[in-house]
Amino acid sequence: MNASAPLAAVPQFLRTHSDAHARLASSLPGGIGWLRRRTQALERVIELGLPTSHDEAWKYAPVRLLAQRAADPARLEPGESQSAAHKGSFSVPEARRLVFIDGRFAPALSDEPAAIDDLRADFLADLMRAVPDALLERLAVHSDRAEDRLALLNDAFLSEGIVIRVPAGATPAPLHLQFVCASADRATHPRVIVEVEQGAHLQLIEQHLGSADGNSVDNGVTQVELRGSATLEHYLLLESADRAQVLHGTYVTQHRNSHLIQHRILLGGELARASLQARLEESGAAIEANSLALTPGGEYADAHSVIEHCAPHTRSHERYRAAAGKGGRCVFNGRIVVREGAAGSDSQQSSRGLLLEPGGEIDARPQLEIYTDDVKCSHGATTGRLDPDMLFYLLSRGIDAATARGLLVFAFLDDVVARMSFDAVRRHLEGRIAAALPDAPVIREFL
Amino acid sequence: MLEIENLTVSVADKRVLQGLTLAVPQGEVHALMGPNGSGKSTLAQVLAGRTDYVVESGSVRYLEQDLLAMPAEERARAGVFLGFQYPVEIPGVNNVYLLKAALNARRRVQGEPEVDAFEFLGLVREKMKLMEMPESFLNRGVNEGFSGGEKKRNEVLQMLVLEPTLAILDETDSGLDIDALKVVARGIETLRRADRSILLVTHYQRLLEYVVPDRVHVLAGGRIVRSGDRTLALELEQRGYDWARSGATAA
Numbered sequence: 001m002n003a004s005a006p007l008a009a010v011p012q013f014l015r016t017h018s019d020a021h022a023r024l025a026s027s028l029p030g031g032i033g034w035l036r037r038r039t040q041a042l043e044r045v046i047e048l049g050l051p052t053s054h055d056e057a058w059k060y061a062p063v064r065l066l067a068q069r070a071a072d073p074a075r076l077e078p079g080e081s082q083s084a085a086h087k088g089s090f091s092v093p094e095a096r097r098l099v100f101i102d103g104r105f106a107p108a109l110s111d112e113p114a115a116i117d118d119l120r121a122d123f124l125a126d127l128m129r130a131v132p133d134a135l136l137e138r139l140a141v142h143s144d145r146a147e148d149r150l151a152l153l154n155d156a157f158l159s160e161g162i163v164i165r166v167p168a169g170a171t172p173a174p175l176h177l178q179f180v181c182a183s184a185d186r187a188t189h190p191r192v193i194v195e196v197e198q199g200a201h202l203q204l205i206e207q208h209l210g211s212a213d214g215n216s217v218d219n220g221v222t223q224v225e226l227r228g229s230a231t232l233e234h235y236l237l238l239e240s241a242d243r244a245q246v247l248h249g250t251y252v253t254q255h256r257n258s259h260l261i262q263h264r265i266l267l268g269g270e271l272a273r274a275s276l277q278a279r280l281e282e283s284g285a286a287i288e289a290n291s292l293a294l295t296p297g298g299e300y301a302d303a304h305s306v307i308e309h310c311a312p313h314t315r316s317h318e319r320y321r322a323a324a325g326k327g328g329r330c331v332f333n334g335r336i337v338v339r340e341g342a343a344g345s346d347s348q349q350s351s352r353g354l355l356l357e358p359g360g361e362i363d364a365r366p367q368l369e370i371y372t373d374d375v376k377c378s379h380g381a382t383t384g385r386l387d388p389d390m391l392f393y394l395l396s397r398g399i400d401a402a403t404a405r406g407l408l409v410f411a412f413l414d415d416v417v418a419r420m421s422f423d424a425v426r427r428h429l430e431g432r433i434a435a436a437l438p439d440a441p442v443i444r445e446f447l
Numbered sequence: 448m449l450e451i452e453n454l455t456v457s458v459a460d461k462r463v464l465q466g467l468t469l470a471v472p473q474g475e476v477h478a479l480m481g482p483n484g485s486g487k488s489t490l491a492q493v494l495a496g497r498t499d500y501v502v503e504s505g506s507v508r509y510l511e512q513d514l515l516a517m518p519a520e521e522r523a524r525a526g527v528f529l530g531f532q533y534p535v536e537i538p539g540v541n542n543v544y545l546l547k548a549a550l551n552a553r554r555r556v557q558g559e560p561e562v563d564a565f566e567f568l569g570l571v572r573e574k575m576k577l578m579e580m581p582e583s584f585l586n587r588g589v590n591e592g593f594s595g596g597e598k599k600r601n602e603v604l605q606m607l608v609l610e611p612t613l614a615i616l617d618e619t620d621s622g623l624d625i626d627a628l629k630v631v632a633r634g635i636e637t638l639r640r641a642d643r644s645i646l647l648v649t650h651y652q653r654l655l656e657y658v659v660p661d662r663v664h665v666l667a668g669g670r671i672v673r674s675g676d677r678t679l680a681l682e683l684e685q686r687g688y689d690w691a692r693s694g695a696t697a698a
Contacts, residue, residue, distance in 0.1 A: 388499070392496075392532065395519035395523070397546075397605070397609075398549045398553055399526045399549065399552060401518075407540055415539060
C-alpha cells in the first residue's frame with residue numbers, strides 16, 4: 001500500500017475495496033501483468049482519493065454517499081442469486097440478451113452467447129484465462145483526472161464483462177446486456193469492450209439495474225472503438241432503485257466516417273452518473289448523444305460528456321432533457337472541444353430542463369472550447385416550468401389539471417425516448433417514466 | 448345562453464376590458480369585431496377560463512351558471528369551446544389522443560359512456576374529410592409542425608368533434624387564403640343549430656360573407672361601442688374603426 005496515504009484517511013468505500021483486493025487479487029483471472037496492473041490501479045486510486053465536491057465535474061454530486069458506502073466487490077459463488085428474474089428486467093424480441101447478476105454471467109436468464117452470428121462475444125474472464133495478458137495494452141485509463149478515477153477502480157477489479165467484436169461489414173442481431181446489482185452492499189465493476197470493424201453495424205442495449213435492497217454500487221466502464229464507416233447505436237440505461245448507486249463511464253474513439261448514437265437514460269436512485277468521453281479522431285466521424293434524466297423526488301442524476309473534435313468535418317449533436325421534482329437534482333455538463341485542425345466541424349447542443357415543482361434543481365452547463373476557425377457551433381440551454389400556454393390549451397379541451405401536467409411532462413421527456421429504434425425499449429422506458437410521475441394511471445391512458 | 452354584464456378585466460395592471468356588456472342568445476351567431484388591441488382576444492381567453500387575467504368586476508352567465516366561478520376544464524366539459532387565435536404546438540401529445548380524451552371528458556359529464564375507439568375514428572375521419580385535412584394529421588403531435596392555416600383547420604376540426612354548446616372562435620379566419628377560408632366557414636356553418644351559439648371574433652368582415660351573423664358588435668377601448676345586424680360589418684369595412692369609435696357615446 002502506498003505510504004503517502006494513511007489508511008485512516010481513506011474513505012470507507014476504498015477501504016472495503018482495499019481489503020477485498022488483498023483477498024481476491026490472486027484469484028482473479030489474467031497473468032502476472034494483470035496482477036500488477038490491478039495493484040497499481042488500486043494504489044493510484046487510494047493515493048488520489050475518490051472525487052470530491054472540489055472536483056469541478058463532481059461539484060454537485062453526493063460524493064459522501066459514495067465515499068461512505070461499504071459496498072464489497074467480493075465475487076459471488078456460481079449459482080448464488082442467479083436464477084430469479086429481476087424487477088425492471090425486460091427483453092427485446094429482436095435482440096439476444098445476456099444477463100449478469102452481481103457481475104457474474106447468469107446463463108439461466110440469458111440467450112446462448114456462443115451462437116451469436118456475425119459477432120464475436122467473449123467473456124472477459126474467459127479471455128484473460130486463455131491469454132493471460134490479453135487486453136492489457138487496450139485497457140488502461142492513463143490520466144489522473146477525477147473523471148477517470150472510477151475507471152481506474154474498475155481496472156483494479158477487472159474480470160467481469162464482455163468483449164464484443166463485430167467483423168468488417170457485418171450487421172449482427174442486436175445485443176442486450178443486462179447488469180443487475182441484486183444483492184445489497186455489493187460493488188460490481190463490469191466492463192464492456194466494443195470494437196466495430198470497418199463498415200460494420202451494431203445495436204447494443206446496455207442496461208444497469210440497481211438493487212432494490214439498496215446500498216449497492218455498480219461502477220461500469222464501456223470502451224468503444226469504431227473503425228471507418230462503422231456505426232454503433234448504444235443504449236445506456238442506468239436504472240437504479242432507491243439507495244442503489246450506478247456510475248458509468250463510456251470511452252469512445254471514432255475513426256473516419258464512423259457514426260455513434262448514444263441514448264443515455266438516468267432514472268432514480270440516490271446517485272446515477274454517466275460520463276461520456278468521445279474523441280472524433282478522423283474526418284467525417286459523427287456522434288449523436290441523447291440524454292434523459294428524471295429525478296421526481298430526492299434522486300440525483302448526473303450526465304457528463306466531453307466530445308473532442310480532433311479532425312476536419314466531424315459532427316456532434318447533443319440533446320439533453322431533464323425533469324426534477326422536489327428534492328431531485330439533475331446535472332448536465334456538456335463540454336465540446338474543437339481542436340486545431342478540426343475545420344469544417346459542426347457541433348450542436350441543446351439542453352432543456354423542466355422543474356416539476358419547487359425544490360427541484362437542474363444545473364445545466366454547456367461548455368464550448370474552440371481552437372480553430374471555420375466551425376459551426378450552436379448551443380442552447382433553458383430551464384423552466386411547464387409552458388402555461390400548453391397547459392391552458394389542454395385545460396380548455398376539458399383535460400383536468402393533473403392529467404394535463406402529467407401529459408406535458410411525459411411528452412417533454414418522450415422527446416428522447418421517441419428517437420429510439422426498439423419498440424420494446426421505448427415501451428419499457430415509457431412505462432418507467434409514467435410510473436415515476438404523480439399521475440401514472442391517467443398518463444398510461446394516453447400511451 | 449351567454450350574458451356578459453359590465454365586465455372589467457385587467458392584465459398586468461392594465462385595464463383591457465372596461466365595463467363590457469354583451470348577450471348572445473341561444474341559436475344565434477354573433478360577430479365581435481374591433482381594431483387591434485381593443486380587447487377581443489382578452490375577452491375570448493377570459494371566457495375560456497385563462498387565469499392570467501384579473502376580473503375586477505362584472506359577471507358572466509352561461510346557461511344560468513356563473514361561468515367565471517368554473518375552472519377552464521369544467522367550462523370545456525360544460526360545452527364551452529375556444530378556437531385559439533394562435534394554437535400552441537404540443538410535441539409529443541398526440542393530436543387524436545387529445546381529441547379522444549377531450550370528447551370523453553365531455554361525455555362523462557353528460558353521463559354518457561366513453562366513446563368506442565372504432566366509432567371515434569370513424570367520426571374523426573368524417574370531420575377531417577369535411578375540413579379537407581389529410582389522414583397524416585391523425586398521428587402527429589398537437590399542432591406540431593402545422594402551418595398557420597393547418598392549425599386553424601385543426602381548431603375547427605376539434606370543434607366539430609366536440610360539438611360545443613357555445614363556440615368562441617378567436618380570429619379563426621386570420622392568415623387563411625380564400626380556399627381555406629371557405630373550408631373553415633363551411634365547418635362553422637355545419638355547427639349552426641337552434642340550441643347552439645357561436646361568437647366569431649374577427650378583425651375583417653371577410654368571414655362574415657360565408658358565415659352570416661345574426662348580430663355584429665364592435666369592441667373598442669374595452670367596451671362595445673356599436674351593435675347592429677350584418678350590415679354593420681359592411682359599413683365598418685367602408686368607414687373604418689374610427690367611425691365606430693366616434694359613435695361610442697351615441698351607442
